[in-house]
Amino acid sequence: MSTIDERLAELGITLPAVAAPVAAYIPALVSGNLVFTSGQLPMVEGVLPATGKLGAAVSAEEGKELARQCALNALAAVESVIGSLDRVTRIVKLVGFVASDPSFTGQPGVINGASDVLGEIFGDAGVHARSAVGVSVLPLDSPVELELIVEFA
Structure with missing residues (x-):
């Protein structure tokens, strides 16, 4: 079992x-030693667990959990192109x-759901630059979407 697999299991x-x-x-x-993910929605087994806007149909706490799921989906996409998350040197x-x-x-607090789980998984290598942007609507009426740029060796 890899180091990151062990960390995921611990978490x-x-x-x-x-x-x-x-x-x-x-x-x-x-591209080179970077992985660029497409926008990742908080899909769970092919289904959005919630739809709508933060501050209306979706609470900030629910949004934070959805952002966390987006990050996990993004990591799955990263792993699919580099073979192992142990190759990640930096988010x-x-x-x-x-x-x-x-x-x-409260966009920054929502996106903390993604930032927090990346830090839990990768430690110092999970600390990253970030933007948290409020928009009027996202694909499929998703409350949250995110992209990652990941460096690997």
Whole structure:
């Protein structure tokens, strides 16, 4: 068992299968020593567990859990193109999009759900640059979407 697999087991995390694309793209692409993920929705077994906007139909706490699921889906996509998450040397950047009611301003707290789990899994290598952006709507009415840029050896 790999080091990251052991860490995932300690945390009680099982990476999902790579989410099937909902349009014309691939889940992740390698360029040099970087992996770029496509936008990852919080799919669980092919289904969005919630839809709608943060601050209206979706609570900030629920959004945080959805962002965590997006990060796990992104890691599954990364693993699919590099073979093992043990090859990850740094989570470089996370870009998070939060479908937001006009009065909702808690986007950073929502995206912390993704940042926190990356730190739990990778330790110092999981500390990353980040953007947390409020948007009016996301694909399939998803509350959250995120992209990762990951460095690997």
